[in-house]
Amino acid sequence: MQVFNFCAGPAMLPVEVMQKAQAEMLDWQHQGVSVMEVSHRSAEFIELAHNAETNLRQLLNVPDDYHVLFMHGGGRGQFAAIAMNLLGESGKALYLNSGQWSKAAAVEARRFAQVDELSIVESMEGKQQVVLPELKSDMGDYRYLHYCPNETVDGIEIHEPINSPWPVIADMSSCILSRPIDVSQFGLIYAGAQKNIGPSGLSLVIVKKSLLELPALPMPSIMDYRITAANESMFNTPPTYALYLAANVFQWLQQQGGIEAMGLKNQRKADELYAYIEQSHFYRSGVAATNRSRMNVTFQLADESLNGEFLAQAKARGLLALKGHRAVGGMRASIYNAMPHQGVVALIAFMDEFARNN
Amino acid sequence: MQVFNFCAGPAMLPVEVMQKAQAEMLDWQHQGVSVMEVSHRSAEFIELAHNAETNLRQLLNVPDDYHVLFMHGGGRGQFAAIAMNLLGESGKALYLNSGQWSKAAAVEARRFAQVDELSIVESMEGKQQVVLPELKSDMGDYRYLHYCPNETVDGIEIHEPINSPWPVIADMSSCILSRPIDVSQFGLIYAGAQKNIGPSGLSLVIVKKSLLELPALPMPSIMDYRITAANESMFNTPPTYALYLAANVFQWLQQQGGIEAMGLKNQRKADELYAYIEQSHFYRSGVAATNRSRMNVTFQLADESLNGEFLAQAKARGLLALKGHRAVGGMRASIYNAMPHQGVVALIAFMDEFARNN
Numbered sequence: 001m002q003v004f005n006f007c008a009g010p011a012m013l014p015v016e017v018m019q020k021a022q023a024e025m026l027d028w029q030h031q032g033v034s035v036m037e038v039s040h041r042s043a044e045f046i047e048l049a050h051n052a053e054t055n056l057r058q059l060l061n062v063p064d065d066y067h068v069l070f071m072h073g074g075g076r077g078q079f080a081a082i083a084m085n086l087l088g089e090s091g092k093a094l095y096l097n098s099g100q101w102s103k104a105a106a107v108e109a110r111r112f113a114q115v116d117e118l119s120i121v122e123s124m125e126g127k128q129q130v131v132l133p134e135l136k137s138d139m140g141d142y143r144y145l146h147y148c149p150n151e152t153v154d155g156i157e158i159h160e161p162i163n164s165p166w167p168v169i170a171d172m173s174s175c176i177l178s179r180p181i182d183v184s185q186f187g188l189i190y191a192g193a194q195k196n197i198g199p200s201g202l203s204l205v206i207v208k209k210s211l212l213e214l215p216a217l218p219m220p221s222i223m224d225y226r227i228t229a230a231n232e233s234m235f236n237t238p239p240t241y242a243l244y245l246a247a248n249v250f251q252w253l254q255q256q257g258g259i260e261a262m263g264l265k266n267q268r269k270a271d272e273l274y275a276y277i278e279q280s281h282f283y284r285s286g287v288a289a290t291n292r293s294r295m296n297v298t299f300q301l302a303d304e305s306l307n308g309e310f311l312a313q314a315k316a317r318g319l320l321a322l323k324g325h326r327a328v329g330g331m332r333a334s335i336y337n338a339m340p341h342q343g344v345v346a347l348i349a350f351m352d353e354f355a356r357n358n
Numbered sequence: 359m360q361v362f363n364f365c366a367g368p369a370m371l372p373v374e375v376m377q378k379a380q381a382e383m384l385d386w387q388h389q390g391v392s393v394m395e396v397s398h399r400s401a402e403f404i405e406l407a408h409n410a411e412t413n414l415r416q417l418l419n420v421p422d423d424y425h426v427l428f429m430h431g432g433g434r435g436q437f438a439a440i441a442m443n444l445l446g447e448s449g450k451a452l453y454l455n456s457g458q459w460s461k462a463a464a465v466e467a468r469r470f471a472q473v474d475e476l477s478i479v480e481s482m483e484g485k486q487q488v489v490l491p492e493l494k495s496d497m498g499d500y501r502y503l504h505y506c507p508n509e510t511v512d513g514i515e516i517h518e519p520i521n522s523p524w525p526v527i528a529d530m531s532s533c534i535l536s537r538p539i540d541v542s543q544f545g546l547i548y549a550g551a552q553k554n555i556g557p558s559g560l561s562l563v564i565v566k567k568s569l570l571e572l573p574a575l576p577m578p579s580i581m582d583y584r585i586t587a588a589n590e591s592m593f594n595t596p597p598t599y600a601l602y603l604a605a606n607v608f609q610w611l612q613q614q615g616g617i618e619a620m621g622l623k624n625q626r627k628a629d630e631l632y633a634y635i636e637q638s639h640f641y642r643s644g645v646a647a648t649n650r651s652r653m654n655v656t657f658q659l660a661d662e663s664l665n666g667e668f669l670a671q672a673k674a675r676g677l678l679a680l681k682g683h684r685a686v687g688g689m690r691a692s693i694y695n696a697m698p699h700q701g702v703v704a705l706i707a708f709m710d711e712f713a714r715n716n
């Protein structure tokens with residue numbers, strides 16, 4: 001049975017990448033050992049890490065005045081690292097709250113500094129919608145503005161750029177590499193790896209060098225952007241196997257035609273799924289059309305007492321991990337880069353059959 | 359050609375564990391997906407994590423008043439976490455300095471608190487030897503004493519227990535699970551995974567619950583022992599694939615007869631290698647017999663101009679990564695749990711042949 005895995009994260013990886021990893025598991029580059037068994041300071045591994053950075057820079061067209069850092073600890077680690085690295089003794093920051101993850105980022109930053117929060121989601125006719133306020137420099141002396149362009153749990157995406165007088169920091173954990181972005185519009189972009197990059201335990205940070213000129217709070221060295229940059233992400237042993245898989249995902253993306261081609265493919269997958277939901281009376285989306293996530297499609301059954309049956313039948317058909325996050329309930333189909341179009345076709349076919357039978 | 363990988367870390371893993379990982383790479387537990395593609399909150403993964411902890415507790419006979427934590431960031435992350443978790447606003451600690459890693463731990467802790475350092479290695483007749491001072495409570499009001507029972511870079515091991523009036527914290531990165539220990543003698547034991555546990559990016563912490571009663575410094579949540587314990591190491595997404603491999607390593611250790619059997623096997627490997635070096639005039643050990651590491655056997659060629667040739671010929675024979683750490687030079691054979699006895703036999707045979715030919 002063909003299986004399609006809609007898990008929000010750790011998420012499915014491209015099958016070609018997984019097959020390559022399997023083939024090389026015991027013998028990487030004809031060395032007779034696994035890539036996870038070699039020194040991160042070996043010439044072979046340093047070349048892998050170097051290629052990973054080069055390919056990522058190419059994919060996202062990262063300007064030269066930005067560092068690309070591979071770090072430990074996932075997105076939550078970065079919630080803390082950002083505040084410790086950029087706020088210093090007395091810095092303040094503004095956090096836009098659009099759902100579960102942006103809220104969690106603000107909570108973590110508040111451990112270290114003063115954080116103002118601005119809620120930007122409103123409910124209109126039962127649907128959640130993002131309403132961006134006008135941001136003016138006299139609102140506060142902020143070192144940065146933090147937001148989450150794609151809320152994995154809520155299925156809310158902010159499609160338009162943020163017009164901000166302060167450097168913009170974006171948690172792109174669940175939308176990185178899914179569509180073209182203009183890196184130069186951001187002060188810092190970060191992402192936990194486990195959606196569109198690789199396995200969990202790795203995080204990616206793209207940071208404008210000029211943001212690191214101010215002195216930082218005392219912090220763990222492995223979270224210090226300055227130390228990480230000076231040591232090319234090898235101050236301590238990096239999560240080498242995760243980095244190897246990420247490097248292969250970057251190569252796979254290039255083989256797919258890069259981020260522009262990926263963006264079109266992702267748009268088509270999301271459009272077809274939302275179009276089906278929209279015309280259905282059996283399913284509904286709780287997010288306004290302007291803010292629907294292309295990566296995490298949340299939806300509800302009109303009759304929620306059928307949720308258990310829906311999930312059980314889906315699983316029996318090889319459609320896995322469709323249950324919504326425990327904080328919001330309902331259903332969620334995460335359709336990251338690695339999800340093929342036919343996965344969405346299979347999901348729609350099942351949803352339609354389930355609706356007709358019930 | 360049979361390959362033996364003497365890398366100090368990331369180090370070789372048991373071949374049985376790697377073969378299992380390869381076989382299951384695309385299909386874990388008949389789910390049609392990899393273990394790295396499933397949610398860390400799925401029943402299957404929670405069971406895996408639970409079994410990992412249970413098996414580790416059994417292997418090391420961990421008392422109930424200790425937490426077992428699986429964390430991000432490796433040993434260096436713990437250098438910071440220990441100080442932030444245990445020293446609070448004004449705590450002091452004593453660090454015993456026996457080589458590269460214990461020194462680095464003290465440097466990192468000093469970012470957050472006052473740290474006193476005591477050098478315990480002396481050179482006697484050209485060999486490094488550990489001389490433990492008598493530790494008395496009037497030496498200082500220390501929250502803990504930190505030491506590194508096995509110095510990976512220097513090849514120095516401290517075999518006897520530390521008699522300390524303060525809770526003892528041990529960096530066991532390169533000796534954990536290599537021989538029986540009495541956990542109850544320690545306040546905290548920690549280890550980066552990439553030597554005797556699994557791939558890099560994971561760390562293990564075993565901490566006495568009573569040490570966590572004092573208030574801690576503000577710190578990243580993912581480094582907070584209290585938060586990690588309260589969330590059973592799943593406050594954020596753990597490095598799931600690393601944890602899966604660790605779980606399989608723990609099972610493998612049980613199949614090998616547990617830590618006692620492993621300790622005997624390791625002792626034999628080290629004894630044979632040191633005995634060969636001892637009787638040789640071509641090679642020498644720079645560490646006194648009382649403090650030679652059972653895991654990281656450092657040695658020098660009497661004629662160091664032959665180093666390059668030695669490494670090249672070893673590599674051609676499938677004996678990999680014997681170069682000593684750049685900080686100390688010479689050679690190093692890391693013979694962790696996963697190194698079979700025949701690897702040591704092959705190394706000695708090669709060393710002997712090389713000596714005779716030169």
